[in-house]
Amino acid sequence: MSQVATEVERRLRQVVSAERLQRHLERFSTLFRDSGSEDELRAAEYVAEQVSAAGAKVKILTFDSLISWPLEATLVVTYPDGRSEEIPARPRSFGGVTPPEGIEAELVFIPFQKPGQGEMIFTHRAVAGDYEGRDVRGKIVLTADGGPDGIRRAEERGALAHVHIWPSDEPAIHEMIATPVWGTPTPETAPSIPKIPALGVTNADGERLAQACAAGPVRARLTSKVRTEWMRLPLVVADIPGRDPEGAFLLVGAHIDSWYEGITDNATGDASLIEMACILAQDQEALHYGVRFAWWPGHSTGRYSGSTWYADTHFMELRERCLGYLNIDSPGIRGASVWDCRYNTAEVEHVTAAVVRELSGQEPNLRRPLKAGDQSFLGVGLPSLGAFRMLPPDHPDRKAVGGSGGGWWWHTPHDTLDKADAGVLADDTRVYVTMIARMCLPRRHPYRFVPVAGDFLRHLGELQEAAGAHLNLAPALERAQAFQRAAERLDVAAQRASDDGGQVAELNRGMRELSRLLNPVLFTVKGPYEFDPALQLPVLPGLAPMRRLAGLDPVSDEYRFLWTQLVRQRNRIEDALRRATALADDVASAL
Structure with a gap:
């Protein structure tokens, strides 16, 4: 890193202001930013006003999105001894709606492997509930299997409704979303929106109900009222242009909508983006590549509809000119x-x-993208960056939630101004602005593709071991080895390349194209033009069902259907590696 770049980074970090960040948080604390609401629009206008005053080019885009607001729910249970009790409950966004009188049926408990007390909830959605030997047709399912896939499993087995027991012990009911559809539905995905009501209860109430079900038949009557309709949403975009003649840029996003005040999810992120946009607008002559900031609506009640709409409507621009997504x-x-x-x-x-290590002194625990958090650009092929500061695992406020640093107040009315710390936010913002600087100050993109080849080799090897002789991945492994060698040659050539503008521009274009070839294969099933469901996927998700293939009867329809699907996914991976190897060699030879 050059001395000039180091000085720019230092200057950017020095001007981050905890006082300004606190003022933004105080403004956001006065707004309940539900997507489609007047408060969300006011928040968008506030962002635009702050950033445009600093000299950034700002637009408020608008689009129609299918949004679902959970309104109210009731859950009344009757125990074997005749006692009745009303259990506090909340309906899920995109859950089914009951008639005004509700529905009544037997409550059936389905055991489920829970995450640990401080484990993020997104890590356990793909684990199946244990329905073996249990008939839930015409009944209400009670379970900790609470993600969209858990609701789907209950609905597929004929359940009338789904009640989710929260896995950790905080006395709060978290707002959640029932649909697995990522972004605005299409004719193909709309049938996946659940039709049964879905409610949430606390861990303590749920465990008590589970014990009651074990002791004898429990009846439940529930109501669910959810408002699901098309709403017009605002999406603020602020551009800080760089010197690059092609107009390449890094995309930096944060969702602007919230549950309730939503201070730590995600007013803090919104404030951080405002601060960085204002700082960079005052120092943009240092940027070789631009930075585009976006405040996404439709995150919580539209299942990432804002970032998905942006990926759809700006696909070619992102494909051709975007360095990555933070x-x-x-x-x-x-x-x-x-x-x-x-x-x-x-x-x-x-x-x-490097940034986390240098600024925090901690050794980073690098992980691949989760299918959450507005990660709507992996199909486009954008490289992804991310780092978040969490509560320590032994902190008393740390629970099994999906955001707010692990804080128990996530997605509840308790996510208020006192849960944030402007000093911590200023330090976090210094990390983010340094990451931006390292992507946008140098003329040469800082990509390295040998680790990408390592991802292919490691996961293909693990899948081959899991599937045994059922599907031969040796040709794909050979392709991955060939790409690894090409990536090594590209790294060497890139280091030798002259700083001549034309040569670096060709190198950068080639490396961006490599990411467009490889990331959709590594992280999606559907590829560049559609979106996978909001369910957790491993690396190389198209081949993930190989682990199931070995347990099926080789002469069954299920085995043969799955084998055919996996062969096609293997072909997809081999072809991407073939094309990437040729491209890497072409770029290296041209330097």
């Missing part, structure tokens, strides 16, 4: 101290690692 969600948490470096793709993970 998502910022839930920074600035009171008491947060442990950096969690999820959402990093291999070609840029060293950027995140």
